[in-house]
Amino acid sequence: MGMDTNTEIWRSYYEKALAKPHSKRTEFVCSLNQSISKVAIDCGCGVGSDMEFLSQHGYRVHGFDINSDSIEICEERFADNPLVDVTNASFEQFQYPKAGIVLANSSLFFADPSQFEYAWHKIVACIEIEGVFAGDFMGVKDTWATHYRSPTSSFTQSEVRDLFDGFEVLRFHERDEMAKTALGRIKHWHTYSVVAVKR
Secondary structure (H helix, E strand, C coil), X not given: CCHHHHHHHHHHHHHHHHCCCCCHHHHHHHHHCCCCCCEEEEECXXXXXXXXXXXXXXXXXXXXECCHHHHHHHHHHCCCCCCEEEEECCCCCCCCCCEEEEEECCCHHHCCHHHHHHHHHHHHHHEEEEEEEEEEXXXXXXXXXXXXXXXXXXXXXXXXXXXXXXXXXXXEEEXXXXXXXXXXXXXXXXXXXXXXXXX
């Protein structure tokens, strides 16, 4: 599969995503942040639906995505919004400012597994006390854990729980089912969704 097909796949994904509202979870996370910080980071920000919501609630939002298409879309979308800035970067490259909210909606799946520990350490370190992390982790039974076009980061349930030492986990939801992807293909989804407050 050449680069062109890949670009096409992402383009059609982003077109669908642009029509999508922010995640309900982001509203929940906003209500939980009791830290001193009104800064939010959106890891793998896609087309920016959650960044839009956060900036409307007075957050200074830093988004990054490894996909340059998505960053172009966000640069246009937020051209007149001084509260939002976006960077074309990976989990390992991004310079994390101190933050009260870190979102990683369905993005950590694609973090480089050989660099995951380093990237995760940077994420945890940037969250202020009483700040909130919300994100998704890929389970080992997920189709993409072994059959994806690039290496993915996948975990057992106990490995995911171990990542949250020093946090109070408020939501921990396992999804384990056959279902469609955003582009309508069927795959086995095995994910863990976590909302946690740093104590």
